[in-house]
Amino acid sequence: MRIAKATQAGRHRKAQALQWLLTHSKTAKLLAVYRVTTNRGAKTPGVDNVIWRTDRQKLQAAINLKRHGYRPRPLRRHYIPKNNGKLRPLSIPTLHDRAMQALYALALAPIAETLADKNSYGFREGRRCADALEQCFNCLAQRASAQWVLEGDIKACFDEISHDWLLRHVPMDKQMLKAWLKAGYWEKDQLFPTDAGTPQGGLISPLLANLTLDGMEDALEAVAGRRDKMHFIRYADDFVVTGASKELLEQKVKPALTAFLTQRGLRLSEQKTVLTHISQGFNFLGHTVRKYEDKLLITPAKSKVEAMRKKIGELIHSAVALRQEELLRQLNPRLRGWANYYRNGAAKQTFGKLDYYVYGRLWRWLKRRHSNKSKRWIRRKYFSATPSKAFSVRLKAKDGGSRVLSLYHTVSTRIERHIKVRGEANPYDPKYTQYFHMRRCWLWRVLWSNPNPEWSPKPLDAL
Numbered sequence: 001m002r003i004a005k006a007t008q009a010g011r012h013r014k015a016q017a018l019q020w021l022l023t024h025s026k027t028a029k030l031l032a033v034y035r036v037t038t039n040r041g042a043k044t045p046g047v048d049n050v051i052w053r054t055d056r057q058k059l060q061a062a063i064n065l066k067r068h069g070y071r072p073r074p075l076r077r078h079y080i081p082k083n084n085g086k087l088r089p090l091s092i093p094t095l096h097d098r099a100m101q102a103l104y105a106l107a108l109a110p111i112a113e114t115l116a117d118k119n120s121y122g123f124r125e126g127r128r129c130a131d132a133l134e135q136c137f138n139c140l141a142q143r144a145s146a147q148w149v150l151e152g153d154i155k156a157c158f159d160e161i162s163h164d165w166l167l168r169h170v171p172m173d174k175q176m177l178k179a180w181l182k183a184g185y186w187e188k189d190q191l192f193p194t195d196a197g198t199p200q201g202g203l204i205s206p207l208l209a210n211l212t213l214d215g216m217e218d219a220l221e222a223v224a225g226r227r228d229k230m231h232f233i234r235y236a237d238d239f240v241v242t243g244a245s246k247e248l249l250e251q252k253v254k255p256a257l258t259a260f261l262t263q264r265g266l267r268l269s270e271q272k273t274v275l276t277h278i279s280q281g282f283n284f285l286g287h288t289v290r291k292y293e294d295k296l297l298i299t300p301a302k303s304k305v306e307a308m309r310k311k312i313g314e315l316i317h318s319a320v321a322l323r324q325e326e327l328l329r330q331l332n333p334r335l336r337g338w339a340n341y342y343r344n345g346a347a348k349q350t351f352g353k354l355d356y357y358v359y360g361r362l363w364r365w366l367k368r369r370h371s372n373k374s375k376r377w378i379r380r381k382y383f384s385a386t387p388s389k390a391f392s393v394r395l396k397a398k399d400g401g402s403r404v405l406s407l408y409h410t411v412s413t414r415i416e417r418h419i420k421v422r423g424e425a426n427p428y429d430p431k432y433t434q435y436f437h438m439r440r441c442w443l444w445r446v447l448w449s450n451p452n453p454e455w456s457p458k459p460l461d462a463l
Contacts, residue, residue, distance in 0.1 A: 132233050
C-alpha cells in the first residue's frame with residue numbers, strides 16, 4: 001500500500017526504496033516460495049529438474065533468495081498445441097528463478113495496478129473475464145450506442161515485446177529484469193538466445209505484458225472525441241474498440257494502435273484484427289456479443305460449445321471400463337466449471353441443448369455396455385437413485401448411511417447479471433480495501449449493512 005501511495009503521489013524514488021525494502025524482506029521471500037509451490041506448475045521442473053517437496057527444502061529455498069550473486073538459469077522450452085493446429089512455445093524457468101520472479105512481482109504489482117488502464121481486466125487482481133464482458137454490454141447495449149467494433153489481437157505479444165523498451169520503462173530493478181530477459185532457452189541440447197519477448201511460463205511475464213500495453217486507452221482517447229462513441233476494453237492482449245463509424249476505426253483508431261504498438265516492438269495481427277458491425281456480432285473471451293435489432297445478447301460462442309461437446313463425447317466414449325461413479329466424478333467438474341464461466345450471459349438455451357447432448361451420449365454408452373438388456377432395466381439401474389430420474393448412483397457414506405451422486409445439469413445453473421468492478425478501484429489503495437473484501441465475500445450481491453457508522457448500506461449499482 002505504501003508503494004501504491006508513493007506512485008500515486010509521483011514519488012518514484014520513494015517507491016523504489018520501498019520496493020528494495022520489500023524484496024529483501026524475509027516474510028516476502030517466504031510468501032514468494034509459498035506461491036510458487038502451491039500453484040498448478042509446482043510439480044513442473046526447469047532445466048535443473050529440481051522440485052521442492054518438503055518443508056525443509058522450501059525454507060532453504062526462501063533463505064537462498066538473494067540478489068547478490070544471482071544468475072538465472074536458461075529456460076526449458078516446451079510446446080503446447082493451439083486451437084488452429086499450431087504450437088505455442090512455453091518457456092519454463094527453474095523453481096528458484098520462479099521464486100525470484102514472484103518476489104519481485106510482489107513489489108511491482110502495486111505500481112502496475114496504480115498505472116493500469118481503467119478498462120484493462122486481464123492478469124489483474126480483483127478482475128476477471130466477466131468484468132470485461134459487462135463493460136462490453138454497458139458500451140453497446142443502448143439504442144444510441146456505437147454500431148461498429150474493432151476486434152484487435154496482437155501478434156505473438158509475449159514473444160515480441162522489445163527488451164529495450166522494457167528496460168527503459170518498467171519501474172523495477174533493471175539488473176534483475178535484464179537477467180531474466182536475456183537468460184535464453186534450452187532446446188534439443190542447445191542454448192538459444194532471447195532477443196525479444198518475455199517467457200510465457202514466467203510468473204512476472206503477465207505484469208510485464210500489462211505494463212507494456214497500459215496507456216493504450218489514453219492513446220485512443222487522444223484521437224477520438226466524445227461524439228465518436230469510442231470505448232476500449234482489453235483483456236491481456238485481446239481487445240475491442242467501439243466506434244460510431246467504420247471510417248473512425250479505420251482512419252484514426254487503427255493507425256493510433258499501430259503507432260502505439262510499434263514503439264514497443266509489437267504489431268497487430270492482420271488475420272485476427274477485423275472491423276465488425278454489431279448486428280453481425282463478434283467473439284470475445286469465448287462469448288458472442290451481438291445485437292438483435294435493439295437488444296444486445298452475450299451468448300456462448302458456437303466454437304466453444306462445439307469444443308465442449310467434443311470433449312464430453314471423447315470422455316464418455318473412452319470410459320468403456322469405468323464405473324458409473326468414476327464417470328460422474330469426471331463429468332461433473334467439467335460441466336459445472338463450463339457452466340459457471342458462461343452463467344453471466346444469455347446461456348440458458350445453450351445449457352439445455354448441452355444437457356440433451358450429454359444424455360444422448362450417456363444413453364449410447366449404456367446401450368453399448370448392456371446391449372442385451374431392455375430400456376426399462378437400464379433406467380431402473382442407472383436412473384432411479386433420485387426422484388427426478390437423473391443419471392445417478394447411490395453410494396455408501398462414512399457414517400453408515402448413503403448418499404446420491406448424480407449428473408450435474410448445466411441448465412440448473414442460475415443465470416445472474418455480473419456487477420462490474422469499478423474502473424478506478426485499486427486493491428492496494430486503502431480506501432478500496434473494504435470494497436474488494438465485499439466482492440471476494442460475495443457481499444456485493446445484496447445491500448450490505450454494518451454497525452460501523454462510517455459505512456452506510458449502498459444499492460447494488462453503487463457497489
